[in-house]
Amino acid sequence: MIESNQLLFFFSALGAFNGFILSIYFAINAKKKSFTNYFLSLLLLVLSIRILKSVFFFFNPHLSNIFIQIGLSACVLIGPFLFLYLKSYQKEEKLNWKKHVIPYFVAITILGYFYPYVEHRAIWSTRIVCVIYTQWFIYIILSLKYLRPVFRKIKEKESLKRLEVWFLGIYFGVAFIWLAYVMTPYTSYIVGALSFTFILYLIIVLLIFKTNSESTFFNEKEKYKNKEIDKETLSNIDQKLSVIIEKELFLNPNFSLEEAAKELKVTKHILSQYVNEVLGKSFSSLIKEYRIEKAKKLLESHNNYTIENLGYDSGFNSKSAFFTAFKKTTGLTPAEYQKNCLK
Template sequence: MTESNQLLFFFSALGAFNGFLLSLYFAINAKKKIFTNYFLSLLLLVLSIRIIKSVFFYFNPHLSNIFIQVGLSACVLIGPFLFLYLKSYRKDEKPNWTKHVIPYLTVITFLGIFYPYVEHREVWSRWIVKAIYCQWLLYIIFSLKYLQPIIQKFKEKESLKKIDVWLLSVYLGVTSIWLAYTTAPYTSYIVGALSFTFILYLIVLLLIFRNSTESTFFQEKEKYKNKEMDAETLNLIDQKLSIIVKKELFLNPNFSLEEAAKELKVAKHILSQYVNEILGKSFSNLIKEYRIEKAKKLLETEKNYTIESLGYDSGFNSKSTFFTAFKKITGLTPAEYQKSRSR
């Protein structure tokens, strides 16, 4: 093996080896009755099995067919474990892992026994592997549902929490590995393994920063310790906030905390502290409430508004954002609210 091939083998195998170690770490640190870490551990495990198979097959094409079959079979669980991991963060949904794992394990075991790779290599290459990658892609698409709150924050220019960045990184990492393998025929078979190593180390860095108490990387907003506001300041800001409503500054879809502070002639951090601590909400949620109040008035006085135009005239930049905010704040859809007021 040449020196360049040795380096290639080292870096491609390094990701798989560390993936196994991380899998073990998350499994050990998984809390009782909470499956989140277990799903992450199993996701890293099946990814590592798939990667290590790629590495050894690339450098040893005469690798045992049983080893190849195990590596390919592991792919069938990558998508489900990604889906279950992201879903486990939803408080309103309990991940039913059996229906996403047992059927695939049963099918792939059946195929392995009755259609082993060693005897049906062409069937595996032409049909089974393609089916596995399609299933992996479908779960990537299904998993996107659980990233919608994060995507919504992007649209509304809200700051992301550390856990948001973490989940997004895991999702994009798995998606990138799928893309690397599906495009391997046009690039190189080893690209998937190398991409896993690269992505794994990026995620490890995020994990380190996420758990660091000293780092400010992806830190959430500072809790204003030892910075209590005096009564005079509280009254002043309370009076000034009414200016936003009187001038209807919230009708600007891009109205931000910076613009509000400038308009009210208040320091940005003071305004932020007031909204967070005194009102108990984020600035973006406060503005949403102002916009919903405007929308409610329009619904009560106007009969021919469409939901889309109503949202825009209330300061929202999209129909979906308006509809979601209205339902969340009032508990009703705009149509239901209008109907209830007309009785």
């Protein structure tokens, strides 16, 4: 029995300990520092504090009340740091991190001063904890906004970048830990800590996967650095790329980079590099643009197309994928676009 408790303590505390180590690493030893790294560091820090409090409280119920208060207070910043970490990769949006951190930090500090856990344990254990977990959940919901492009890619069966896989791991990891704590009345108080250890090691696997020779610290490296395309090849691709449009190869919903490379008689790697570096977009985005242009022409010349048929005739494999891509590219729905053309 003693040995099983020791193992339980070891595995539940392991996550918190490694969380602190990773938090320090992300903040100090990142190969390529950016503000986003600090949000990730702080997210892991507050998670680790919350987990450590759970571990020691489970094995030592007489733990100092001030430590319990610090552990619960840390939860107030988990949601905001998750939200800010994901938002920080959206270049078009202002970060404005102060309004998501300072008010909560000040509020929980004042609350802890006037209503310390040692004297108001019942209030903390019921009302305050309920408010904290609700605020955490609200930020989990708000954070979904920044994963919509990833979910859209999954829906359209497009391949995900490693950074996008990482975002999903972080998001669902935090959401699962929140769920583990909410469900403790029906399971065990230590489940949250064990969940963190399990999830953290999954994240470490992702970290190892990401930090190979082709990427820096959670930022996509210049993929083709020191591998410039010679001028002759550039000119050759420039001339041949129009073949995809002329033959309307993009109308095949499964048209791939490999098929395009074979048609243009270049390697898949060279074509990918050309599209990324010269055209400044991904291959899937390029093909999507061709399909939207085809759809626009059909709308301009015909007025009896249904959205579903229009999407399929333009090379999309679903109505929703077509509608979303068209609206994103033109700022109009297909019906609105056609109405404008007929004016």
